[in-house]
Amino acid sequence: MSMIKLTVNGVARSASAEPRMSLLDFLRENLGLNATHMGCEHGVCGACSVILDGAPVRSCLLFAVQADGHAITTAEGLRKDDGTPGVIMDSFMEAHGLQCGYCTPGMMIAAHALLEQTTSPSDDEIHEAIGGNLCRCTGYAQIVEAIRLAGRRMKDAS
Amino acid sequence: MTAPLDSHAPNTRYVARKRRVTEDKRLAAGRGNFVQDIVLPGMLHVAVLASPHPRAKILSIDTSAALALPGVAAVLTGAQLSAATNPLYGGLPTPEVKWYPLAVDLTRYAGEWVAVVAATSRGLAEDAIELIAVEYESLPCIIDPEAALLPDAPLVHPGHKSNVLYRQTFTWGPVADDFAKAEDTLTFRARWNRSSTVPIETFGALARWDIGREIIEIWASIQMPNYAEQIAASLRIPLNSVKVHHDVDVGGSYGVKRGIKHTIIVAHLSRMLGGVPVRLIEDRLDNMSGGDAHGPDRIFDTTVAFDKNGSIRSLKIRALDDAGAYPGRGPFQLGKPIAALVGPYTINSVEYEAISVTTNKTGQVPVRGFGQSPTNFMIETAVDKVARHLGLDRLEIRRRNFIAPNAFPYEIPTGTKYDSGNYPAVLDKGIALADWQHLTLRRDAIRKEGRLAGIGVATCLEPGGGNNMFEYLMNPAAEITTFMEGCGIRVDSSGRITGIMGTTTSGQGHETLVATIMGEELEREPDDIRVLHADSLAGLPTRSPVASRMAIMLGGAAAGAARKIKDKLIKIAAHNLGVGESELDYDGGTFFDRANPARKLTWEQLCIIAHRQYHKLPAGLEPGLQAEYVWQVPGGGQLPDAQDKVQLYPCFSFQAHFALIEIDPGTGKVSILDYALAHDCGTVINPDIVRGMIIGGVAHGIGAALYEQFTYAPDGQFMSATFADYLMPSVFEVPFVRDVEHCTPSPLTSHGQKGSGEGGYLGAPACIASAVNDALSTRNLCLDSLPMHMMKIEALLNGDSQT
Ligand code: FES
Numbered sequence: 038m039s040m041i042k043l044t045v046n047g048v049a050r051s052a053s054a055e056p057r058m059s060l061l062d063f064l065r066e067n068l069g070l071n072a073t074h075m076g077c078e079h080g081v082c083g084a085c086s087v088i089l090d091g092a093p094v095r096s097c098l099l100f101a102v103q104a105d106g107h108a109i110t111t112a113e114g115l116r117k118d119d120g121t122p123g124v125i126m127d128s129f130m131e132a133h134g135l136q137c138g139y140c141t142p143g144m145m146i147a148a149h150a151l152l153e154q155t156t157s158p159s160d161d162e163i164h165e166a167i168g169g170n171l172c173r174c175t176g177y178a179q180i181v182e183a184i185r186l187a188g189r190r191m192k193d194a195s
Numbered sequence: 196m197t198a199p200l201d202s203h204a205p206n207t208r209y210v211a212r213k214r215r216v217t218e219d220k221r222l223a224a225g226r227g228n229f230v231q232d233i234v235l236p237g238m239l240h241v242a243v244l245a246s247p248h249p250r251a252k253i254l255s256i257d258t259s260a261a262l263a264l265p266g267v268a269a270v271l272t273g274a275q276l277s278a279a280t281n282p283l284y285g286g287l288p289t290p291e292v293k294w295y296p297l298a299v300d301l302t303r304y305a306g307e308w309v310a311v312v313a314a315t316s317r318g319l320a321e322d323a324i325e326l327i328a329v330e331y332e333s334l335p336c337i338i339d340p341e342a343a344l345l346p347d348a349p350l351v352h353p354g355h356k357s358n359v360l361y362r363q364t365f366t367w368g369p370v371a372d373d374f375a376k377a378e379d380t381l382t383f384r385a386r387w388n389r390s391s392t393v394p395i396e397t398f399g400a401l402a403r404w405d406i407g408r409e410i411i412e413i414w415a416s417i418q419m420p421n422y423a424e425q426i427a428a429s430l431r432i433p434l435n436s437v438k439v440h441h442d443v444d445v446g447g448s449y450g451v452k453r454g455i456k457h458t459i460i461v462a463h464l465s466r467m468l469g470g471v472p473v474r475l476i477e478d479r480l481d482n483m484s485g486g487d488a489h490g491p492d493r494i495f496d497t498t499v500a501f502d503k504n505g506s507i508r509s510l511k512i513r514a515l516d517d518a519g520a521y522p523g524r525g526p527f528q529l530g531k532p533i534a535a536l537v538g539p540y541t542i543n544s545v546e547y548e549a550i551s552v553t554t555n556k557t558g559q560v561p562v563r564g565f566g567q568s569p570t571n572f573m574i575e576t577a578v579d580k581v582a583r584h585l586g587l588d589r590l591e592i593r594r595r596n597f598i599a600p601n602a603f604p605y606e607i608p609t610g611t612k613y614d615s616g617n618y619p620a621v622l623d624k625g626i627a628l629a630d631w632q633h634l635t636l637r638r639d640a641i642r643k644e645g646r647l648a649g650i651g652v653a654t655c656l657e658p659g660g661g662n663n664m665f666e667y668l669m670n671p672a673a674e675i676t677t678f679m680e681g682c683g684i685r686v687d688s689s690g691r692i693t694g695i696m697g698t699t700t701s702g703q704g705h706e707t708l709v710a711t712i713m714g715e716e717l718e719r720e721p722d723d724i725r726v727l728h729a730d731s732l733a734g735l736p737t738r739s740p741v742a743s744r745m746a747i748m749l750g751g752a753a754a755g756a757a758r759k760i761k762d763k764l765i766k767i768a769a770h771n772l773g774v775g776e777s778e779l780d781y782d783g784g785t786f787f788d789r790a791n792p793a794r795k796l797t798w799e800q801l802c803i804i805a806h807r808q809y810h811k812l813p814a815g816l817e818p819g820l821q822a823e824y825v826w827q828v829p830g831g832g833q834l835p836d837a838q839d840k841v842q843l844y845p846c847f848s849f850q851a852h853f854a855l856i857e858i859d860p861g862t863g864k865v866s867i868l869d870y871a872l873a874h875d876c877g878t879v880i881n882p883d884i885v886r887g888m889i890i891g892g893v894a895h896g897i898g899a900a901l902y903e904q905f906t907y908a909p910d911g912q913f914m915s916a917t918f919a920d921y922l923m924p925s926v927f928e929v930p931f932v933r934d935v936e937h938c939t940p941s942p943l944t945s946h947g948q949k950g951s952g953e954g955g956y957l958g959a960p961a962c963i964a965s966a967v968n969d970a971l972s973t974r975n976l977c978l979d980s981l982p983m984h985m986m987k988i989e990a991l992l993n994g995d996s997q998t
């Protein structure tokens with residue numbers, strides 16, 4: 038067991054974990070952050086996406102120990118401080134950018150990483166950003182629309 | 196004959212209006228309640244040991260080392276589990292085809308579960324799995340469904356003495372006559388290879404045996420009818436000892452989340468361990484190789500009889516389907532498509548030989564459309580081939596064969612009446628949206644540059660509503676003539692409404708559906724209506740969200756329950772206003788005396804009377820405001836007649852798909868340049884939900900048409916166990932899909948709605964195949980096997996260029 042100290046959604050957290058534990062399992066089981074989902078555990082589906090030091094990564098492919106000392110953003114971090122939905126979440130609701138909601142946290146993390154770079158992404162840029170995230174429900178159209186909407190709203194607010 | 200109903204946005208308050216989806220509020224906030232999110236104190240975790248052999252005798256299993264590992268609570272083998280439980284449900288009268296959650300004596304596919312371990316963590320359980328020693332004697336296996344029919348084929352279930360699970364030929368209408376009269380015939384083979392829906396969430400189940408109450412509690416990512424019944428039967432406990440929690444969010448299903456074997460494993464373990472909660476969450480390998488969640492694997496041999504003017508008279512279809520090792524409900528996927536076996540066409544007769552065989556592959560479960568998508572692909576292939584053979588335009592041949600808008604309700608040869616439709620109007624809308632002329636110009640421009648391009652068209656039906664009669668057709672012991680759905684409603688003393696449904700949701704937005712329809716009926720704001728998923732002991736009868744049925748059946752039940760409330764409110768209002776019921780007007784919850792609208796009773800006042808003021812209730816009226824409604828499938832309820840004619844499914848949605856594709860002649864890669872479809876599911880309850888399902892279905896259909904296949908090597912090894920081998924479309928493979936709705940209301944449903952959950956999946960594979968073949972036709976080639984993987988196309992093209 039090793040003690041892991043990291044910052045999650047701006048809050049300092051620590052918990053111990055076996056060396057073989059994935060960051061995904063660590064977030065879900067040891068820190069109780071359930072929004073991050075397990076889809077394949079081999080790096081293809083993107084359901085487990087989180088932001089590590091500003092860049093999206095697959096938490097199923099990282100060991101928890103590798104995140105020691107780093108800053109993580111999970112989908113929970115896309116809520117406002119009072120727990121209400123942030124702009125990306127609200128845009129997914131408005132555009133119905135989901136059905137079962139299982140891929141959704143990973144999609145929103147991918148959207149967040151993109152919209153940090155630009156609030157008026159082209160469709161190609163949106164496709165690039167979510168190209169590694171599989172959704173079986175939506176066929177992606179409403180997800181793309183949700184991300185576009187979120188970008189517009191962020192731009193209007195700034 | 197009734198005149199075709201053809202209206203657009205109906206005159207409604209909430210139905211068919213853009214409204215946010217209730218479920219999105221929690222799911223898009225990362226607050227879902229998926230089975231993996233449910234943690235009970237002391238919970239144990241299960242890992243599975245899978246057979247490496249496609250077919251082998253189990254000579255011995257030594258579990259002692261695994262059991263000795265600290266943290267391991269139990270190890271369970273097939274011999275132990277089968278001694279304590281009954282076999283799992285199989286729908287066909289094949290008593291010697293026994294299905295247990297863990298292999299007993301013989302393994303029947305590579306990946307079949309042989310033993311499980313329950314331990315304090317999944318990691319530990321996996322460690323213990325490696326300590327189990329199994330001695331196998333490998334045996335020859337059977338993988339090819341046609342070879343499985345041969346007399347010397349290895350038997351998957353030796354006691355059954357054959358690999359044929361089901362074989363029957365139906366003849367509906369004057370087939371021989373129609374073939375004799377037809378001016379021409381064409382015979383072809385169409386192959387739908389094994390794929391599935393593969394939700395991003397794997398299957399999971401958690402069970403806790405509540406000893407004091409004698410109830411097995413189940414939380415699972417489940418979507419199937421009769422789940423609690425099957426659990427009770429297998430565990431040999433009363434049905435009222437099974438409580439399935441339906442408030443678990445299911446991370447996608449589209450038919451396949453039917454982990455009955457997983458459930459029996461965890462439920463048995465929890466009982467065995469004195470009530471300790473036990474859960475089994477599949478990892479992706481468990482899911483793909485041994486989860487019994489594959490879909491149809493089908494060979495069609497079809498002969499079509501037609502005249503020179505393109506009029507199709509009759510079809511002879513032989514459908515051979517590979518159900519894998521354990522059939523469950525899979526073989527009924529041969530039966531359901533009988534509901535729309537002639538598509539949207541006036542085909543006068545049809546012969547249908549349905550054969551289900553068992554092979555050494557993982558089991559088949561119902562997949563989105565329950566066999567309809569492969570069947571639609573076959574029918575549309577037939578229509579395209581006739582058109583090409585006669586030199587007829589593919590749109591024109593469809594128009595010539597369409598059932599006319601004024602012919603509804605229209606009975607097809609198999610005895611099913613289509614409720615309503617306007618196929619030419621939908622086709623025209625699709626042509627306009629796709630801009631057929633422009634598509635043709637684009638295609639021809641690409642061809643001029645020496646490249647391969649094609650346009651696809653498919654006009655397909657989506658039967659919705661279910662009614663299970665295919666089961667009786669295939670197994671007369673199953674005398675089941677209802678496929679009901681129930682819904683409850685409570686209006687509390689403050690006037691707030693709670694709707695109570697009785698099953699899970701896997702992305703279809705049922706809470707939104709119930710709230711919208713109850714709101715519409717009672718003229719109350721749907722966002723203020725709370726909808727609960729009652730557990731299987733507390734809720735009303737349900738047959739679960741299968742068969743594209745919830746808008747129809749749950750919608751109808753919700754409307755029925757709300758109407759009962761309204762009937763009661765009318766009585767209370769009439770009594771208190773001292774006027775007759777027919778002298779009242781209703782608006783937004785308030786009843787007015789029509790003669791003197793100043794005299795009125797508001798919603799809040801009525802709710803107070805109902806809950807608190809018995810002295811103001813009409814004599815004999817039950818206090819409170821609560822109602823239940825259980826709805827029988829409209830038009831159903833009868834057994835087949837002597838000619839095997841029967842109503843299968845009540846409602847028929849229609850879709851017209853169009854695609855422009857290009858094929859890279861070097862690699863065989865297909866690119867979809869444009870995609871458009873027109874869709875008619877009657878009244879749309881929530882436009883965003885329907886659009887999502889349609890486009891999501893198209894994406895899924897593109898996968899089945901071009902990429903997705905569960906492959907077994909000839910030696911029986913499974914080759915598609917990861918997302919790197921089983922290829923699902925990403926955003927790069929799914930084009931922007933333009934869609935337009937048309938509304939031909941169903942006369943059978945509460946608001947004219949029909950099914951839409953199977954969505955674009957029922958037409959997209961046929962459309963893509965049509966487009967690829969349009970492209971290949973320029974080189975006199977054709978491919979009738981899905982998926983049309985680039986390697987297949989490349990081989991075909993290179994073969995061509997070499998000749
Ligand atoms: S779960 Fe990590 S990529 Fe699929």
Ligand code: FES
Nearest residue numbers: 136140172173174
């Ligand atoms: S919303 Fe279900 S997988 Fe994307």
